[in-house]
Amino acid sequence: MSKNTISCQACFAYGEKDVRVETHDVEYGDNDVLINVERGGICGSDIHYYQHGRAGMSILKQPMVVGHEFVGIICKAPAGSALRPGQRVAVNPSQPCNHCDYCLTGRQNLCSSMRFMGSAQFFPHVNGGFSEYVAATEHQCFPYEDQADSKAIAFAEPLAVAIHAVNVAGTLVGKKVLVIGAGPIGCLILAAARSAGAAELAASDVSERCLELARTMGADAVFNPMTGGSATPYQENRGYFDVVFEASGSPAAIASTVALTCPGGTVVQVGMGVASVEYPVMPMLVKEIRWAGSFRFIDEFATAVQWLQDGRIDPLPLLTAEYPPDSIEDALKIAADKTLSSKIQIRF
The missing domain is CATH 3.90.180.10 (Medium-chain alcohol dehydrogenases, catalytic domain)
Incomplete structure (x- = not known):
């Protein structure tokens, strides 16, 4: 050739x-x-x-x-x-x-x-x-x-990552969803989750600027874990969210997902941080929380191009x-x- x-x-x-x-x-x-x-x-x-x-x-x-x-x-x-x-x-x-x-x-x-x-x-x-x-x-x-x-x-590429994470979570129709880490990937996960039928969307971040972007990208509620107390209502009654997407990679954020997820819920790990973290295995086990990894994407790239072209996600x-x-x-x-x-x- x-x-x-x-x-x-x-x-x-x-x-x-x-x-x-x-x-x-x-x-x-x-x-x-x-x-x-x-x-x-x-x-x-x-x-x-x-x-x-x-x-x-x-x-x-x-x-x-x-x-x-x-x-x-x-x-x-x-x-x-x-x-x-x-x-x-x-x-x-x-x-x-x-x-x-x-x-x-x-x-x-x-x-x-x-x-x-x-x-x-x-x-x-x-x-x-x-x-x-x-x-x-x-x-x-x-x-x-x-x-x-x-x-x-x-x-298209980061949106494909977000859509793949949503696919890893399974159906979001009617679900209560939290995204931890409202950077570009986290915000695109919010938009993709809304398109996938999530009923309620919340976002968490330590940056107020990122939280404002999260609202723009579809979050119904936002909270900053560093301000104290704002996450507490979501931890009551053994956790509030059906699905939590962890998109920050912060060890503390990863550990917090168990308290925020309801029994039988799902945590999708998207953020890449340190190689290992301390994780509350026992509470995760007794609540039967599914912890799943999400890495890059497969054929979601084509979907991402289509959604962006159609204006489904801005x-x-x-x-x-x-x-x-x-x-x-x-x-x-x-x-x-x-x-x-x-x-x-x-x-x-």
Whole structure:
């Protein structure tokens, strides 16, 4: 298969507090889709690569293009493809092997060989989408209508994470739901839970700014556990909520889910914090609470694109600011300060 190369500018993470905009040679073959990136959102993992040179167990060993929440315009599509040049697409950063037992049983998010764009899990690392041009497979590209706002469609990846968490919880119709951690993912879970039929939505966070965003994104009630007493009514009578989504990763927040969840309820763990926490196992056991993990997404990416395109969910209240690529370091610093921002996008 012949290979072509196009040179462009891209945002590289080199290590702790070291990001650079440099020339990047993008290779693409006859079966690849070449995409001119329009914009992309900064995620927590991008911030971690900048702050610490690692995201969890994924450690930078070479310069890597960051970013995995992005949209663009097709420049070249494979012969015979349904895709066409000029088409606007959201790009799914997941690249599962599609051969392992997990992939073959429809659980691609658990694929141990998953090559996720903008991730240093494997070596060589998988470059991300903060680049003027990106090569992707046809299966990663999800077209959307020209009249849809690219600012909104760029939320497809985090919304897919939120919708997957809702699917892990099971039916939410008529349920009382709490989301702990009202960052971008938590707020998108609120919106997705509302769309899935939740009857009552509450949000908890230590940031008043985040709580205001939670109200905008669908919360009926909010509380700050640091102000004291506001969570108490929800802990009475052995817990109030049918489903609790823990989206902060805070050890204290994770431990608090048991007291807030009613007997027979469900806790969905979405937030990634420290590797281990002290957890009230006995109260969880006697209340028969189901504690389930939620990791990335599967086919929810297509649903996310559709919901954003149709306006079923409006994520734009979460968009704080846009920066050009040459201001990537400033953008990462602002994105890391949750007193100032929710979602920051890089505009190409």
